[in-house]
Amino acid sequence: MRRSGVRLRKRIGQIRSQNQISCVEPILPVTADLLEDFWSQRYKAGQTGWDLGAVSPPLKHIIDAWKNESKENLRILLPGCGNAYEANYLLEQGFKDITVVDIAQPALTSLKERLSESSGHLDRIQLIHGDFFSLDGTFHLILEQTFFCALDPSLRPDYARKMHDLLEPAGELAGVFFDAPMYDHRPPFGGSAAEYRELLEPYFELLIWESCKVSHPARQGSELLFRLQKKG
Secondary structure: OOOOHHHHHHHHHHHHHHOOOOOOOOOOOOOHHHHHHHHHHHHHOOOOOOOOOOOOHHHHHHHHHHHHOOOOOOEEEEEOOOOOHHHHHHHHOOOOEEEEEEOOHHHHHHHHHHHOOOOOHHHHEEEEEOOHHHOOOOEEEEEEEOOHHHOOHHHHHHHHHHHHHHEEEEEEEEEEEEOOOEEOOOOOEOOOHHHHHHHHOOOEEEEEEEEOOOOOHHHOOOEEEEEEEEOO
16 A cells, blocks of 8 residues: 655655745655654544534535435545544444555544444444555545545646545545635645636546535535536
């Protein structure tokens, strides 16, 4: 699962050299090993301001919709899962085949400890420590949960292609994006619905693409809710 940092360094370096408008030094490392250490240290130090401590309301909304559509037996991926409260909720709702992946081992360790407290949950979930872009296999459903906004924006075209590749025919990518500028030198990186649409429409049909009305109070007015179906 480990991936060479050469490609990451090249892509990130290109966009940083082109972007001269920010006078603030970017803080994301440019090699895979250093990136892993960066995120691991954030979890160890409790510097996880993005963590709501529970499943986020819009993702709960999506999971509830999937359950109503009888999708509990489908293979689900949570990339960049972090503490993955959404995984807990999926298991509680009877979903049977869940894979989570994160580059930071402390996040996965925390999740495993929580799952160990519930009988049978570890039998229905696979925890992968590694790089999303090196992930193999295919899935019917992928849940986006603050992973996109944590990636250097230079990797967004790779994100779109990889998501398409990981999905089964007619598979679904769903979640929320920040529909706001956010930061240009550190996560969370933001953007606009228009630029996200341009990025994703070559690969996906837009089933739902709207301003999120069920956001957490701290994120009201800044999230785009989406459900996308794989083309091709």
